[in-house]
Amino acid sequence: MEVLRLQNVRVRLGEFEPLKGVSFAVPEGAFVAVVGPNGAGKSTLFKVLLGLVPYEGEVQLLGRPPREVDPHQVGYVPQIKTFDRSFPALSLELVVSGIRRAWPFRVGKEERARALEALEEVGALELASRPLGRLSGGELQRVYLARALVRRPRLLLLDEPATGIDRLGEQDLYRLLEAYQARSGATILMITHDWEAAYHHATHVLVLNREVVGFGPPERALSEECLRRAFGHLGHAHAIRMAGGEGWRP
Numbered sequence: 001m002e003v004l005r006l007q008n009v010r011v012r013l014g015e016f017e018p019l020k021g022v023s024f025a026v027p028e029g030a031f032v033a034v035v036g037p038n039g040a041g042k043s044t045l046f047k048v049l050l051g052l053v054p055y056e057g058e059v060q061l062l063g064r065p066p067r068e069v070d071p072h073q074v075g076y077v078p079q080i081k082t083f084d085r086s087f088p089a090l091s092l093e094l095v096v097s098g099i100r101r102a103w104p105f106r107v108g109k110e111e112r113a114r115a116l117e118a119l120e121e122v123g124a125l126e127l128a129s130r131p132l133g134r135l136s137g138g139e140l141q142r143v144y145l146a147r148a149l150v151r152r153p154r155l156l157l158l159d160e161p162a163t164g165i166d167r168l169g170e171q172d173l174y175r176l177l178e179a180y181q182a183r184s185g186a187t188i189l190m191i192t193h194d195w196e197a198a199y200h201h202a203t204h205v206l207v208l209n210r211e212v213v214g215f216g217p218p219e220r221a222l223s224e225e226c227l228r229r230a231f232g233h234l235g236h237a238h239a240i241r242m243a244g245g246e247g248w249r250p
């Protein structure tokens, strides 16, 4: 079954078109890495899927247009670099806000139990009563992941989830995502600038530069030709990867 289908999708922001003629379809259970240069329209694509920007063309998400989809079916992990660290709240409350989709001023017993379960699932149970402002980048990432998973979504959208976390934290993150996927059969779309992670963890790669430059299995979508078309250059990074080396980032 297809979880997502876009047909000729276009977004206009005044004169500017961050997305033009975008078409692709994602089967259930896929792990899609979305790659492309800065300003390529990756976050705009997520805004379309979350029903936050108007678009032309057709989008079917779980069989419906985005604004008609039950919001609990879609989990979203934002870029944490946009987070205001002075916000006075506890980790547990952030996770409960994923159950209610509103800020909880009092947390009920059942909500608390569900939030703790989600925190445990991402290995962050001990962070439950910590203020958000005192978490490291990697810890905050886990709490946001618990918030996204607490309703067991069928589609998970992650915007650069590995930014600011170390290599070990990054491996943990992919293990958690793969475990959730194995348990739930969920579909994942993840924006990343890390081609190596895309190559190793994704079932499909979408190479975007305001239009679809490539879409398919990582070996095909991350071909030299697609990357050159999307990024305009490869430097020596691609050759290093082809030789089996490390450090493959644009």
Ligand SMILES: Nc1ncnc2c1ncn2[C@@H]1O[C@H](COP(=O)(O)OP(=O)(O)OP(=O)(O)O)[C@@H](O)[C@H]1O
Pocket (backbone or CB within 6 Å): 013, 016, 018, 036, 037, 038, 039, 040, 041, 042, 043, 044, 045
């Ligand atoms: N509200 C807006 N009004 C005008 N232009 C916008 C608006 N929002 C985004 N843009 C522009 O649309 C383009 C696509 O932005 P988007 O954030 O989708 O790119 P991205 O691929 O996620 O980039 P990055 O890798 O830098 O996060 C950018 O050139 C951006 O400046």
